[in-house]
Amino acid sequence: MQVEPYLNTIVKIADNRILTNAKLNRRKQQNILYDNDGLTMRYQPNQEVHELACIQTDQAITSSFYYFEVKILKLPEKDNVKKFLSIGLAYDNYPSNKPLGIIGASIGYQWDGIVKLKKQEIDLKLNPYKQEDIIGCGIYKQEIFFTFNGIRSLNTAKIDFKEALYPTVVCGDGVNLKFNLGATPMIYDYQKILQKEKNEIIQEIDKQDVSPYSLHLIIQEYLWSQGYLNSLKQFERESSLQENENMRLEKKQDEMIYEDEQQCDGDFKRKQSLQMTPMSALQRKLSGLQSPNFQQISSIERKVSGFYLDEQENNNELNQIAEQAFLKDQLVNQERIKIQILIREGKIGEVIDILQDMMPGFLKKDGIQQTLYSQYFIELMKKDKTQEAIVLGQIHLSQHLNFQVECVDEKLNPIKMKIENILGLICYDDISTSALRGLISQQQRERICDYINKSLLIELGYEDESALEICFKQLIQVCDQIQQRGLLGGHSVQFL
Helix, strand or coil: CCCHHHHHEEEEEEEEECCCCCCCCCCCCCCCCCCCCCEEECCCCCCCCCCEEEEEECCCCCCCEEEEEEEEEEECCCCCCCCCEEEHHHHCCCCCCCCCCCCCCCCEEEEEEEEEECCCEECCCCCCCCCCEEEEEEEECCCEEECCCCCCCCCCCCCCCCCCEEEEECCCCCCEEEEEEECCCCCCCHHHHHHHHHHHHHHHHHHHCCHHHHHHHHHHHHHHCCCCHHHHHHHHHHHCCCCCCHHCCCHHHHHHHHHHHHHHHHCCCHHHHCCCCCCCCHHHHHHHHCCCCCCCHHHHHHHHHCCCCCCCCCCCCCCCHHHHHHHHCCCHHHHHHHHHHHHHHHHHHHHHHHHHHCCCHHHHCCCCCHHHHHHHHHHHCCCHHHHHHHHHHHHHHHHHHCEEEEEEEECEEEEEEEEEHHHHHHHCCCCCCCCHHHHHHHHHHHHHHHHHHHHHHHHHCCCCHHHHHHHHHHHHHHHHHHHHCCCCEEEEEEEE
């Protein structure tokens, strides 16, 4: 599976490794002059005191990878002026009279080539720097590195700071500096780090492979669970996917050994991992779908019927149990789809009638009745049937005012709303211009449709989420972990 073509088309990358909009924080310290660019400063302290000054950015580092540079425009030339300059990272409001690395979460590369961390001098074999030099400081996977005129030191310092860190400089008399926080090109090419790490990730992902047959079953299950039967039929006609020897060779070696052993014994069994489809051979025959090359009823049907059968067992018994499972699943295969269509059309009264006839116990479950009657109330208000809505609210909703129903707000964002707020629709002459206008949108119907569909699947002993939905959530979680660990150089990954 080639990953690289998808990296720029499936995800968009928000870059947090530089603070392009950050400026220097103008702290209340005398004799520091800032240029209009907000990144250049000059320090001319009281000549009798010779105090140190602390300069920090107004934004904290938000990524596990970060890099910035400081150009030394001027250092003091007079012999009676004490030279001091330390460039690095520190927590917010670092004291102005303490060199970096002396207290707390801070580290500093001093002008004489010494690095200080936790009051200790660390020999990273860095050069002393002078006027016109450019010093860079970066953090990558909890390790600090420094650059000298675009050349990175091979040595790093490990840190375990918990505080938020800021690019920081502590300097003495007569120092003139300019920060580069990423708004302009830097002399050190930090993109090499990102590209190297990105290539390693891609190589690891490319090693993973998924059988086309497994993908077929995952898509098939999703279409079935969401009620897209027409799409499922078309998908089966177009794919006509059969399990063949090539697909079997793509499986792990331990699976091949298992199947070879079972076949030699004359009792071939398919691995449970291949039983992902919820449609039996009998259901396929009745629905006109083409079937992959196996006869077993699925794991979902076994769960409903309470039996486990192998392919070579008595065909009459197999067909009988498959038919029992199919009859038990009629609501799933037919009425569940009808319920979805009716909810999307706003015909909630008909949905309630169907459930009262076929599953009265389900309708009485906590949440189901309140959700459906709340949506029924909304649909009546959309049709200006205010009196009917009031009667419905008095009978079915008045005792559940604090119950929260899945809804969308005026900007169509998913939220949960109390029933008492939904009843507030009565107060508006024109709902479409009110703060509750999201309740009369098609997106609101889709929210209810999804909630009822998942609840029905759970009631009938099925999983409320398909394998594809679970994989998608897992992918999002993995992307979050990649960002937190800095594996993409501090990129945050968001799906389009």
